[in-house]
Amino acid sequence: MASNLVVARGGVEFVPPISLAFWRWTLVFLILLPFTYLTLKKNFNIIKKEYKKLFFLGSMGCGVCGAFPFFSR
Numbered sequence: 001m002a003s004n005l006v007v008a009r010g011g012v013e014f015v016p017p018i019s020l021a022f023w024r025w026t027l028v029f030l031i032l033l034p035f036t037y038l039t040l041k042k043n044f045n046i047i048k049k050e051y052k053k054l055f056f057l058g059s060m061g062c063g064v065c066g067a068f069p070f071f072s073r
Helices: 002-011 017-042 044-049 051-065
Strands: none
Touching: 017 044, 044 051
């Protein structure tokens, strides 16, 4: 968590806070995708059925909780 705050304080002048949170989690998704692809493929029908809830929870976790450290000064 400490490294996240260091990046937040240093990078907020160059990149908007929401963009920084979005790109950080996009990078994490791409790094983890090779390890989780088979499980995602196996559970695709469940994911398709619950995509609205998953999108909401993901946006709250990444967008709201992940962006607040970038706003604090």
